[in-house]
Amino acid sequence: MLDAAQANPxxxxxxxxxxxxxxxxxxxxxxxxxxxxxxxxxEQSLILDDQLAALERDSRKHGTDGANIDFALxxxxxxAEREQGITIDVAYRYVSTAKRxxxxxxxxxxxxxxxxxxxxxxxxxxxxxxxxxxxxxxTQTCRHATIVSLTxxxxxxxxxxxxxxxxxxxxxxxxxxxxxxxxxxxLDFKSITPIPISARHGDNISRKSxxxxxxxxxxxxxxxxxxxxxxxGAARPFRFAVQWVNRPHLDFRGFAGTVAxxxxxxxxxxxxxxxxxxxxxxxxxxxxxxxxxxxVGDAVTLALADELDxxxxxxLCDPKNRPEVSDQFAAHLIWMSDGKxxxxxxxxxxxxxxxxxxxxxxxxxxLDVTTLGEHAAKTLSLNEVGFCNFATxxxxxxxxxxxxxxxxxxILIDRITNATTAAGLIAxxxxxxxxxxxQGLAVAKQDRARxxxxxxxxxxxxxxxxxxxxxxxxxxxxxxxxxxxHTIMLDGDNVRHGLxxxxxxxxxxxxxxxxxxGEVAKLMSQAGxxxxxxxxxxxxxxxxxxRELLDGHEFIExxxxxxxxxxxxxxxxxxxxxxMAGEIKNFTGIDQNYEPPEAPELIVGxxxxxxxxxxxQIVALLATRGLIDHIDDLAADWSI
Amino acid sequence: MKKPVSPHLRRLESEAIFIIREVAAEFQRPVMLxxxxxxxxxxxxxxxxxxxxxxxxxxxxHVDTTWKFREMIAFRDQAAKKAGMELLVxxxxxxxxxxxxxxxxxxxxxxxxxxxxxxxxxxxxxxFDAAFGGARRDEEKSRAKERIFSHRSAAHAWDPRNxxxxxxxxxxxxxxxxxxxxxxxxxxxxxxxVWDYILAEDIPVVPLYFAKERPVVERDGALIMVDDERxxxxxxxxxxxxxxxxxxxxxxxLTGAIRSNAATxxxxxxxxxxxxxxxxEGRLIDHDESGSMEKKKREGYF
Numbered sequence: 001m002l003d004a005a006q007a008n009p010x011x012x013x014x015x016x017x018x019x020x021x022x023x024x025x026x027x028x029x030x031x032x033x034x035x036x037x038x039x040x041x042x043e044q045s046l047i048l049d050d051q052l053a054a055l056e057r058d059s060r061k062h063g064t065d066g067a068n069i070d071f072a073l074x075x076x077x078x079x080a081e082r083e084q085g086i087t088i089d090v091a092y093r094y095v096s097t098a099k100r101x102x103x104x105x106x107x108x109x110x111x112x113x114x115x116x117x118x119x120x121x122x123x124x125x126x127x128x129x130x131x132x133x134x135x136x137x138x139t140q141t142c143r144h145a146t147i148v149s150l151t152x153x154x155x156x157x158x159x160x161x162x163x164x165x166x167x168x169x170x171x172x173x174x175x176x177x178x179x180x181x182x183x184x185x186x187l188d189f190k191s192i193t194p195i196p197i198s199a200r201h202g203d204n205i206s207r208k209s210x211x212x213x214x215x216x217x218x219x220x221x222x223x224x225x226x227x228x229x230x231x232x233g234a235a236r237p238f239r240f241a242v243q244w245v246n247r248p249h250l251d252f253r254g255f256a257g258t259v260a261x262x263x264x265x266x267x268x269x270x271x272x273x274x275x276x277x278x279x280x281x282x283x284x285x286x287x288x289x290x291x292x293x294x295x296v297g298d299a300v301t302l303a304l305a306d307e308l309d310x311x312x313x314x315x316l317c318d319p320k321n322r323p324e325v326s327d328q329f330a331a332h333l334i335w336m337s338d339g340k341x342x343x344x345x346x347x348x349x350x351x352x353x354x355x356x357x358x359x360x361x362x363x364x365x366x367l368d369v370t371t372l373g374e375h376a377a378k379t380l381s382l383n384e385v386g387f388c389n390f391a392t393x394x395x396x397x398x399x400x401x402x403x404x405x406x407x408x409x410x411i412l413i414d415r416i417t418n419a420t421t422a423a424g425l426i427a428x429x430x431x432x433x434x435x436x437x438x439q440g441l442a443v444a445k446q447d448r449a450r451x452x453x454x455x456x457x458x459x460x461x462x463x464x465x466x467x468x469x470x471x472x473x474x475x476x477x478x479x480x481x482x483x484x485x486h487t488i489m490l491d492g493d494n495v496r497h498g499l500x501x502x503x504x505x506x507x508x509x510x511x512x513x514x515x516x517x518g519e520v521a522k523l524m525s526q527a528g529x530x531x532x533x534x535x536x537x538x539x540x541x542x543x544x545x546x547r548e549l550l551d552g553h554e555f556i557e558x559x560x561x562x563x564x565x566x567x568x569x570x571x572x573x574x575x576x577x578x579x580m581a582g583e584i585k586n587f588t589g590i591d592q593n594y595e596p597p598e599a600p601e602l603i604v605g606x607x608x609x610x611x612x613x614x615x616x617q618i619v620a621l622l623a624t625r626g627l628i629d630h631i632d633d634l635a636a637d638w639s640i
Numbered sequence: 641m642k643k644p645v646s647p648h649l650r651r652l653e654s655e656a657i658f659i660i661r662e663v664a665a666e667f668q669r670p671v672m673l674x675x676x677x678x679x680x681x682x683x684x685x686x687x688x689x690x691x692x693x694x695x696x697x698x699x700x701x702h703v704d705t706t707w708k709f710r711e712m713i714a715f716r717d718q719a720a721k722k723a724g725m726e727l728l729v730x731x732x733x734x735x736x737x738x739x740x741x742x743x744x745x746x747x748x749x750x751x752x753x754x755x756x757x758x759x760x761x762x763x764x765x766x767x768f769d770a771a772f773g774g775a776r777r778d779e780e781k782s783r784a785k786e787r788i789f790s791h792r793s794a795a796h797a798w799d800p801r802n803x804x805x806x807x808x809x810x811x812x813x814x815x816x817x818x819x820x821x822x823x824x825x826x827x828x829x830x831x832x833x834v835w836d837y838i839l840a841e842d843i844p845v846v847p848l849y850f851a852k853e854r855p856v857v858e859r860d861g862a863l864i865m866v867d868d869e870r871x872x873x874x875x876x877x878x879x880x881x882x883x884x885x886x887x888x889x890x891x892x893x894l895t896g897a898i899r900s901n902a903a904t905x906x907x908x909x910x911x912x913x914x915x916x917x918x919x920x921e922g923r924l925i926d927h928d929e930s931g932s933m934e935k936k937k938r939e940g941y942f
Binding site for chain 2: 019020089090091092093094096101103115116118119122123243244246247248252254256257258285286287288297298299301312336348350351353405406409410411413418419420423
């Protein structure tokens with residue numbers, strides 16, 4: 001491996017310049033973030049004539065500063081923001097001075113937009129946190145400081161704005177700086193730089209202000225132009241996530257990706273993190289010609305000396321300094337969705353170039369971002385931060401986020417809506433995953449199936465209460481039993497009263513209920529049984545979670561699609577009557593949603609057929625799929 | 641005349657290549673919108689870098705309004721041929737039948753029908769699920785808030801209130817049947833970055849960007865080039881030769897030229913560093929009202 005000084009020779013030709021500084025501005029609403037950025041652009045003459053003309057026009061229409069130019073209007077782009085005078089989404093701004101280029105993420109101050117603030121923080125090297133000199137450190141200041149620290153930003157400018165409105169008061173400024181340092185002692189900052197400014201009037205923005213003779217530090221822009229905070233990723237261990245396998249013809253197989261950290265040289269040994277297989281770097285290919293070496297940030301295509309099984313999502317690494325590989329880990333989670341986190345539910349996790357199913361196995365605590373207190377919690381809501389244990393379906397290679405932002409970060413995606421629901425920052429791998437290996441079984445599932453003369457399967461009956469799930473499932477089971485097929489029935493009666501008697505009917509408990517049933521069904525199918533599960537199971541995500549627990553075609557989803565009106569009319573247990581009278585809460589179809597399957601293996605329904613006909617249809621499907629032998633005589637018996 | 645690529649440009653280049661590869665890896669049917677301008681030229685160059693030694697695994701698509709400068713069309717065909725990539729050209733035939741043109745219908749109807757509707761037609765026709773565009777966040781205020789991976793409903797609508805948070809380089813590429821994604825690899829580039837990169841990488845661009853004697857008329861404060869006989873001259877208008885160039889290229893009757901002597905790329909960059917107007921100033925479609933770009937985008941304009 002290379003150290004930083006031996007990096008890519010091409011980069012040695014380049015003019016020495018400070019790296020582009022990616023920064024975000026944050027702070028409470030009305031503390032003047034957008035005004036500050038507008039002012040910076042204005043003072044750097046980066047506002048062009050036509051933009052200035054539009055700004056003057058808009059200032060008269062929406063402005064909050066009388067006849068003067070309202071700089072905030074320059075950056076508040078969306079119409080709703082301008083009308084309401086708030087910033088509701090991250091805006092990116094680009095400022096170049098003679099010394100440096102900046103990419104500024106201007107982020108919202110309202111509490112309900114904390115997720116956007118976290119978005120702006122995720123790629124930044126430095127944060128400018130604004131406080132109003134009159135108001136001092138607010139709850140929102142603490143909240144933003146915590147998120148800034150959590151996302152790995154180590155350098156903060158505390159911009160004490162509107163200092164003109166306190167008469168340029170030194171004591172007030174010092175108190176705010178001291179208050180902030182006190183709160184930030186619990187955070188992880190390397191530097192905190194308080195600067196007294198007035199964004200509206202330009203004090204201490206581009207040059208030192210005569211109004212604050214007591215202030216000895218630099219003006220904001222001087223500080224930003226000279227501070228060296230960009231992390232030197234070249235000195236860290238080599239990591240490279242394979243993005244795309246490049247195979248133009250049979251003689252070339254290259255792995256396209258970007259060096260996430262470290263550097264490598266032709267001939268270096270690399271390992272595939274997941275499999276542990278090793279090879280050497282044979283070529284570093286670019287369109288501008290092969291390179292001798294590549295370093296952090298370079299987008300290249302690697303060809304290896306040996307044919308290894310490598311695909312998108314694999315991480316190539318330094319064999320002497322590898323990432324952790326585990327299917328369980330602990331991470332901070334910033335929840336970004338209106339729907340709550342449901343522990344046990346299956347989400348998609350995108351980490352690097354890999355997307356795999358994951359679930360929260362335990363919510364250890366919720367972090368109060370204003371006090372840094374840790375509280376017990378059952379769920380996370382929008383903008384809340386929690387510390388959780390996770391389990392994935394296959395092992396994942398990662399580093400702790402503190403050591404590597406690229407291989408330690410992930411997002412969660414809702415499997416139904418496709419929304420990005422959370423940002424995750426991995427803290428550490430959980431050892432028990434690496435130590436507890438799945439017991440190698442001497443007798444395999446197929447061996448058990450062989451002596452039973454049928455294949456294992458899970459028949460999952462889903463549908464509204466009273467749709468006839470249990471009636472049909474009972475008919476199927478008796479028919480199968482009569483022909484020597486080994487079965488077991490799981491339904492609310494035998495599960496809710498025993499294994500799951502600690503669970504209620506809230507959304508979170510329903511998720512856990514189905515998860516446990518899924519695991520039981522899995523064990524029983526491994527025993528070679530045909531498992532009949534009859535549960536309302538209203539959520540697609542949980543049914544999908546069970547499907548993924550099982551092998552290929554073992555999960556057969558049967559949608560008992562009897563319409564709601566029909567179910568209410570049937571009401572075999574009198575439950576609808578009670579639910580409609582308000583005596584039962586969270587009743588599916590009445591005050592809780594039912595998500596019908598999108599692609600079930602079979603749809604039956606008592607509005608169109610008898611229970612016997614439905615049962616016959618199911619048995620025929622099992623036979624067609626080769627799970628059981630054909631049972632010809634049964635269909636006749638059942639068509640009552 | 642090449643100049644070394646700065647660390648700033650190198651970082652932007654790597655980011656764009658990462659984005660382009662991500663799309664190729666995660667979508668079924670991506671396409672690269674190619675609008676012949678400098679941003680498209682840079683994007684095409686980056687795509688070729690991303691997949692070398694393979695060719696980019698997607699076609700190019702040009703939504704032709706039939707009012708592009710003739711030099712642009714010639715350049716387009718040659719660029720696609722040189723890249724060895726398939727070039728799809730779509731014209732909104734229905735719009736042509738209805739007689740839509742920038743002159744008869746005005747800029748906003750022409751853009752709506754020939755560009756916005758034309759783009760939707762093309763994406764539906766070929767069932768593309770991801771389309772690269774060369775838009776940059778520094779162009780306009782509503783673009784400053786658009787994601788790099790920008791979700792579109794099955795009706796191609798953009799919902800600025802409900803954008804997915806975009807963290808690190810972890811792009812959420814998941815869409816439902818019929819929905820699509822617009823992807824902007826140049827999001828974090830500025831106009832100057834693009835020109836610096838074109839200079840450093842020696843990327844070919846349409847000669848209209850460089851000053852030359854061209855026939856123009858002055859109309860409503862803008863210099864309009866008389867590119868062919870379709871431009872009806874108003875009473876008293878006589879085309880005259882002026883040394884002009886274009887900062888941005890669109891439909892010729894809607895694109896204002898600037899007087900300039902910058903005939904080479906370094907001259908032009910020097911001129912731009914001193915410029916006092918923003919580049920969309922030359923585009924007549926943006927002036928209708930403030931916030932007009934956001935409106936167009938919600939309807940599916942790029």
